[in-house]
Amino acid sequence: MIHSIWNDVCxxxxxxxxxxxxxxxxxxxxxxLQQSIQNVLHVLDDRAIVLTLSADSATALxxxxxxxxxxxxxxxxxxxxxxxxxEQGRQQAVIDICNEGLSVVDINDPGYSKLQQAKSDAMQRxxxxxxxxxxxxxxxVTHILLPMLMHDADDGTSNPLKxxxxxxxxxxxxxxxxxxxxGAFRFNIYDxxxxxxxxxxxQHTKAACMNYYYQGNWQSEFLxxxxxxxxxxxxxxxxxxxxNVDQLVSSLKYVSNTLTHLTITRSRSIPSLPGQDEGxxxxxxxxxxxxxAGIMINCPNLETLDVGYRFDTDFKxxxxxxxxxxxxxxxxxxxxxxxxNGQFLEILRRFPSLKTFSLNPCTETQYxxxxxxxxxxxxxxxxxxxxxxxxxxxxxxxxxxxxWMNEGGGGLERISISEENNSYYVTWMDMCxxxxxxxxxxxxxxxxxxxxxxxxxxxxxxEYPCLKTLILQGYSLPKAYFGWWIMRKAPFLxxxxxxxxxxxxxxxxxxxxxxxxxxxxEIDFFHVNHLDxxxxxxxxxxxxxxxxxxxTLKELKLCxxxxxxxxPDHFVASICHLNQLHHLTISYISRRTSWxxxxxxxxxxxxxxxxxxxDLDADITPSARTIKNLxxxxxxxxxxxxxxxxxxxxxxxxxLGNLSQLHSIVIFSHSRVEGSFVRNLKRQRPGVKIVTTLRxxxxxxx
Numbered sequence: 001m002i003h004s005i006w007n008d009v010c011x012x013x014x015x016x017x018x019x020x021x022x023x024x025x026x027x028x029x030x031x032x033l034q035q036s037i038q039n040v041l042h043v044l045d046d047r048a049i050v051l052t053l054s055a056d057s058a059t060a061l062x063x064x065x066x067x068x069x070x071x072x073x074x075x076x077x078x079x080x081x082x083x084x085x086x087e088q089g090r091q092q093a094v095i096d097i098c099n100e101g102l103s104v105v106d107i108n109d110p111g112y113s114k115l116q117q118a119k120s121d122a123m124q125r126x127x128x129x130x131x132x133x134x135x136x137x138x139x140x141v142t143h144i145l146l147p148m149l150m151h152d153a154d155d156g157t158s159n160p161l162k163x164x165x166x167x168x169x170x171x172x173x174x175x176x177x178x179x180x181x182x183g184a185f186r187f188n189i190y191d192x193x194x195x196x197x198x199x200x201x202x203q204h205t206k207a208a209c210m211n212y213y214y215q216g217n218w219q220s221e222f223l224x225x226x227x228x229x230x231x232x233x234x235x236x237x238x239x240x241x242x243x244n245v246d247q248l249v250s251s252l253k254y255v256s257n258t259l260t261h262l263t264i265t266r267s268r269s270i271p272s273l274p275g276q277d278e279g280x281x282x283x284x285x286x287x288x289x290x291x292x293a294g295i296m297i298n299c300p301n302l303e304t305l306d307v308g309y310r311f312d313t314d315f316k317x318x319x320x321x322x323x324x325x326x327x328x329x330x331x332x333x334x335x336x337x338x339x340x341n342g343q344f345l346e347i348l349r350r351f352p353s354l355k356t357f358s359l360n361p362c363t364e365t366q367y368x369x370x371x372x373x374x375x376x377x378x379x380x381x382x383x384x385x386x387x388x389x390x391x392x393x394x395x396x397x398x399x400x401x402x403x404w405m406n407e408g409g410g411g412l413e414r415i416s417i418s419e420e421n422n423s424y425y426v427t428w429m430d431m432c433x434x435x436x437x438x439x440x441x442x443x444x445x446x447x448x449x450x451x452x453x454x455x456x457x458x459x460x461x462x463e464y465p466c467l468k469t470l471i472l473q474g475y476s477l478p479k480a481y482f483g484w485w486i487m488r489k490a491p492f493l494x495x496x497x498x499x500x501x502x503x504x505x506x507x508x509x510x511x512x513x514x515x516x517x518x519x520x521x522e523i524d525f526f527h528v529n530h531l532d533x534x535x536x537x538x539x540x541x542x543x544x545x546x547x548x549x550x551x552t553l554k555e556l557k558l559c560x561x562x563x564x565x566x567x568p569d570h571f572v573a574s575i576c577h578l579n580q581l582h583h584l585t586i587s588y589i590s591r592r593t594s595w596x597x598x599x600x601x602x603x604x605x606x607x608x609x610x611x612x613x614x615d616l617d618a619d620i621t622p623s624a625r626t627i628k629n630l631x632x633x634x635x636x637x638x639x640x641x642x643x644x645x646x647x648x649x650x651x652x653x654x655x656l657g658n659l660s661q662l663h664s665i666v667i668f669s670h671s672r673v674e675g676s677f678v679r680n681l682k683r684q685r686p687g688v689k690i691v692t693t694l695r696x697x698x699x700x701x702x
Contacts, residue, residue: 037070037071040070041067041070041071041074041076041077042076044063044064044066044067044070045063045067045076045080047060047063048060048061048063048064048067048080048084049080051063052083052084052087057084057087057088060080060084061081061084063080064077064080064081064084065077065081067080068081072104073104073105073106074105074111075101075105075109075111075112075114075115076111077101078097078098078100078101078105078111078115079101079111079114079115079118081097082094082097082098082101082115082118082119082122083118085097086118086121086122086125091122091123091125091126092122092126094118094119094122095119095122095123095126098115098116098118098119098122099119101115102115102116102119131170131172131173133145133172133173133176133177134172134176138179138180141176141177141180142180142181146177146180146181156186157186157187157188157207157208157209158185158186158187158188159187159188159190159194160187160188160189160194160195160197160198160201161193161194161197163177163185163187163197164197164200164201167201178204181206182206183204183206184204184205184206184207184230185201185204185205185206185207186205186206186207186208186233187205187207187208187209188208188209188211189208189209189210189211189222190211191218192218195210195218195219195222195226198222198226199222199225199226199227202226202227202228202229202231203227203228203229203230204230205226205228205230205231206230206231206232206233207231207232207233207234207235208228208231208233208234208235209234209235209236209237210222210234210235210236210237211237211238217244217247219236219248219251220247220248220250220251223251223252223254223255224251224254228254228255228258229257229258230258231255231258231259232258232259232260232261233259233260233261233262234252234255234259234261234262234263235262235263235264235265236248236262236263236264236265237265237267238265238266238267239264239265239266239267239287239309240266240267240287241287241288243287243288244288245288245289245290246288246294248290249290249291249294249295249298250298252295252298252299253298253299255299256298256299256300256301257301258301259299259301259302260301260302260303260304260326261302261303261304262295262299262302262304262305262306263304263306263307263308264290264306264307264308264309265308265309266287266308266309266310266334287309287310287336288310289310289311289312289337290307290309290310290311290312291311291312291314292305292307292311292312292313292315292332293313293314293315293317293318295307296324296327296350297318300324300326301326302324302326302327303326303327303328303329304327304328304329304330305327305329305330305331306329306331307331307332307333307334308331308333308334309334310334310336310337311332311334311337312337313332313337313339313343313346313347314343315343315346315350318350322350323349323350323351323352324350324351325351325352325353326353327351327353327354328353328354328355328356328377329354329355329356329357330347330351330354330356330357330358331356331357331358331382332358332359332360333358333359333360334360335360335361337359337360337361339359339361339362339363342364343363344359344362344363344364344365344367345367345370345374347359348367348370348371348373348374348375349374351375352374352375353375353377354375354377354378355377355378355379355380356378356379356380357375357378357380357381357382358380358381358382358383358416359382359383359384360382360383360384361384361385361386361420362383362384362385362386363385363386365383365385365417365427365430365431366430368381368383368430368431368433368434369430369433369434369437371412372410372411372437376410377410378412379410379412379413379414380412380413380414381412381414381415381416381417382414382415382416382417383416383417383418384417384418384419384420385417385418385419385420385427386420410441411437411438411440411441411442412434412438412441412442413441413442413443413444413466414442414443414444414445415434415438415442415444415445415446415447416444416445416446416447416471417431417446417447417448417449418446418447418448418449418473419448419449419450427449428449428450428451428482431447431449431482432454432456432459435459435462436458436459436462439462439463439464440463440464440465440466441466442464442466442467443466443467443468443469444467444468444469445464445467445469445470445471445483445486446469446470446471446473447471447472447473447482447483448472448473449481449482449483450481450482451481451482460485461489462489463489463491464486464489464490465491465492466492467486467490467492467493468492468493468494468495468517469493469494469495469497470483470486470487470490470493470495470496470497470498471497471498472484472486472487472497472498472499472502473497473499473502473524481499481501481502481505484502484505484506484509485506485508487509487512488508488512488513490515491515491517492515492517493514493515493517493518494517494518494519494520495518495519495520495521495522496514496518496520496521496522497521497522497523497524498521498522498523498524499523499524499526500523500524500525500526500537501526503523503536503537503540504536504537509540510536510539510540510543512540512543513543514543514544514552514553516552517552518544518552518553519552519553519554519555520553520554520555520556520557521541521544521553521555521556521557522556522557522558522559523537523541523557523558523559524559524561525537525558525559525560525561525566526561534566534570534571537571538570538571538573538574541571541574541575542574542577544578545574545577545578545579552580553578553580553581554580554581554582554583555581555582555583555584555585556575556578556581556583556584556585557584557585557586557587558571558585558586558587559586559587560586560587560588560589561589567588567595567596568586568588568595568600569595569596569599569600572600572603572604572607573603573607575604575607575608576603576604576606576607576608577607578608579608579610580610581608581610581611582610582611582612582613583611583612583613583614584604584608584611584613584614584615585614585615585617585640586615586616586617586618587617587618588616588617588618588619589619595618595619595620597616597618597620597622597626598622598623598625598626601622601626601629601630602626602629605629605630605632605633606632608633609632609633609634609635610635611633611635611636612635612636612637612638613636613637613638613639613640614630614633614636614638614639614640615638615639615640615641615666616640616641616642616668617640617642617668618642618668619642620642621641621642621643621644621652622641622652623652624651624652624654624655625655627641627652627655627656627659628655628658630659631658631659631660631661633661634661635661636659636661636662637661637662637663637664638662638663638664638665638666639656639659639662639664639665639666640665640666640667640668641656641665641666641667641668642667642668642669643656643667643668643669643677644669653677653680653681656681657680657681657684657685662685662688663688663689664688664689664690664691665681665685665688665689665690665691666690666691666692666693667690667691667692667693668693668694669692669693669694678690678692
């Protein structure tokens, strides 16, 4: 504030009258006024010094500001504020206030040179660097210091606006940070400003994640202009209908020499399926597709391509003999992806080294038996079918099966295949020869298929000697569930996830004897409404506690949807019979029948004393008495529970904090938990890891 009322009143006035006595009196009064102002400045200066020594810097800065306001042309206020900032170690603030003072103080004022000296001293201090980073062990720098200072994402990427200032500290800092990062940087690029920072260190950038692609063309310009000579991994997020995907694909050629891993995902604001968002209609313009062939032409060295965006798998403009043998992982996932008959086989031919292949949608599954012919290294296959069958399907299928069923070589270790409701329930016909081909090598099998009548008895007798994980799903399918018999043919099964309707597929399932290796069981009670259904499922669960050697089941997960009338109360006795159970998870969403959670937990505490972890993701909060009763589970180390932030549940929160045996707590909530309840809980239990998470409002699926 350069202009002040005191600037004018402290100036010697020019009198129009020339009487000597008047001139002397005005001169004396002006001098006294100037002295009074100086006295005020010195008093404020003295008080600011004392306040600074008393660690009351805020009030001291207020007095310094008052000094500058009273006399903007005096150096005293600027010098005092500079001294306060210097005491705090804020050298840049010292430089700024000195520059402000030097711009208004008279150059002949003795305080002018003091301001110059204060600025010079601050600049010297600001240029000093403490080299402690080179003295720290590399493990401390890598796992403690750098994540604390710079990492802002779970994948280890850094915000360049946070990281780059540390790289500018000194060459020692730069070298040490680079060494801790394995000789390269991983950046999360949000906008053009952050991309400019990355450009400075482009030659040391190994991985980059670019967000919000719809904001201008800076991403393509960044890929074109930056010297990303070490870039191996690139993730591009948040594409939408306005994205110029052709420009994006074209710009990839500038990093093609080194790029080996590419991931592209759609904006979260676009629903995953039509109708999942009120703003989405069938009349909305489709997303412009990403051409897989174009991506591979521009990035021939890719080893992994993961596209979670509308794609097109047409290779008609590529020479028939062109292949990309370096690609080992291909994931294409979008409900409206463009695939045609024959393109499944075309993909196999174009990428002969594939080990992992995921395709959604897959319009043809009859060529699955050809996988080992064209991709002998493939071990992981994941398909979601949307079938568009050609009239010659049966003939083609039989031809391919006869020709390649007995092909030698390795087999798939993981198969995941699901069919949509509009798939006409025929995928199982193609799955039969696949099981015959790969049953000896399968380790993980996930199927969501219905089927009709199977007359091939050989299929039911196949053994699965390597199978460890089996997932059988299906929802509202009119036919039986494909694969229900496999659990009886897997002697080393470790994890079983099954839908309630799959359990009812065949009476012989109730004779299933769990293998001694089975440790984890998941059951989804989808649309279980009848007493008979609950009885059947209860009998199935009881099989796990009837082994002569005792149950080996350690982990149980039960999911209840919002359409059935089944509750965990119906199965608490079966749960308690699993006397070796360590981990229990219950996801409960129901509008028909209320869950008597207090009664359930009372029985559970008495019948399952070995529990180590308990997750209750439900609609309701247990009473304080029930939570307190969990103290009778002495081995319980983890608890997940739904809590409501209202005064009505004060006692429940207090009881939760008094569970002294817990090491971790997860709070489920319909809305984000940010209230005093969680803060008080953290203060009450500082050594316990406490996490809050939003509950899923939709049906839980396994």
